[in-house]
Amino acid sequence: MKTVNGHEIIQLFEQFSPKRLAMEGDKIGLQIGRLNRRVKNVLVALDVTEEVAKEALEKDVQLIIAHHPPIYRPLANIRTDTPQGRMIEILMKHEIAVYAAHTNLDVATGGLNDWLADALQLTDREVLVPTGEIPLKKLVVFAPVEDADRIRTAIGNAGAGAIGNYRHCSFTVEGTGRFQPGEDANPYIGSVGKLEAVREARIEAIFPENIEKALIKAMLQAHPYEEPAYDVYPLALEGEVYGLGRIGYLPEEMTLREFARFVKNVLDAKGVRVIGNLEEKVKKVAVLGGDGNKYYSWALRKGADVYVTGDMYYHTAIDAKNEGLNIVDPGHHVEQIMKKKVTEKMASICKEQGFDVNFIPSSVRTDPFEFL
Incomplete structure (x- = not known):
């Protein structure tokens, strides 16, 4: 087995999730540390919190691949008496690099939205919101x-x-x-x-x-x-059209009530919010990981019976209901599916290259919400 550095790992990662797919202004790429050092263990995380940083330290990790950028808004300071400051301090002190793949992983073919569509068993699917085309x-x-x-x-x-x-x-x-x-x-x-x-x-x-x-x-x-x-x-x-979200068909028609329970189970959500008539039949499904508020009109335009997305706003929900679109909101945290999927994909790619590196899905659940 060959040793590998951070640059080589990220080069392989960007073959299926290139930066050019990201939405304009997204804070992707290397955010903390450096890549030009040997990497033996990689942690795959949805979010990078102080607890995740401690987990990386405990597991002798040299690189974290995260979905949500830990530095998304400009920092006015780095104070080590704050949770974010302590997180950055742990990572910098122990030379643990953080690379963020956000909307590029959402958009990528075989990336996050395809993993969600796979979990929902959607067939005959296509991109929900086109953002570009590969010539x-x-x-x-x-x-x-x-x-x-x-x-x-x-x-x-x-x-x-x-x-x-x-x-x-x-x-x-x-x-x-x-x-x-x-x-x-x-x-x-x-x-x-x-x-x-x-x-x-x-x-x-x-x-x-x-x-x-x-x-x-x-x-x-x-x-x-x-x-x-x-x-x-x-x-x-x-050429191939790429973009956010996916839309396709369930293997069999079911009621919105049955579908909501199905979503909760297959996406490992603690609970779901549902908008619409629970007894209405649904078959054509749109799904978009994360906050999909501004894209609900795409689900309507493409004839979806139900739209699966997170963080729905009250007034957006009212508008969608008035326009006849059912919605199942399992929360933003269902994007945690990327921890297992990126781990499996990168482990397979690096094995083919003969690289001596381990990929570890983070065991920290970073969802801030509890359902009572």
Whole structure:
């Protein structure tokens, strides 16, 4: 197993939850400490409180990956006679870094809102509130016919050729490639100074722009040539839409009362607030982790029977009820699902890389609310 530093861990994390997905002005990234040191243990937390900082110290943690940024509003001072000041003091004194992934983790495909939708068993789902689109490009690479399968497999494994529910989609046509190796060349085929004509395959596959660097690297590693010929073209096709929340369908219709109980159980909520007729049937569900007040109109616009989100305001609830939208509010804290999911995902990714690092979900429950 290889040792790993904080930079390497965060680089892997940002492959599936890149900063560019975050909402404008969000306080994401490294907030406390430094990443250029060895990391053996990583704590995954929803919030970073004084209690969480003590937990990190007890578990010999060098890095915390948190969902909610511990420094969200500008600090006028750092007083160690306050809970926030003591938290920062513990982390700084013991060189425990804190990296925050907030709305970028909300938006990411396979991120927090998909985990919530998975827990609710939603099918045929799509983004609730689009915030952007990943442009599509096409890779065209030329290679000896006998090496075409290896290259197609390599670029497919790197993410090229994903179309809807299909993977490893590509097109290949054969032709003749011509080249003349120079004096300093070390040709895989042919001789220095001699014009060669080789039977080659032209391999084409589309890919989302965000994987371009990794894709080209995978292609070059699989290609036998010293200097492969390849092209990358921008496409006018619509790319993958990303954004906040998800909307989809329950496997079976149920009453709002039954659905509210279901939400409480699967999202491990202490209680839920419900807006609407408890006996009304629901099937199409919108879900948005955290505070979803300003996005309830998107749930209405997309025909949701019920909207699952947290922190609903009184007047927003009245407006939603008057417009016929049922709401189940299990609280903001259901985002705690990220502790287990990030732990599992990062542990798997780092294992594939051969890194000697442990990921630990925080056992501290930071929900400030109690239900009596």
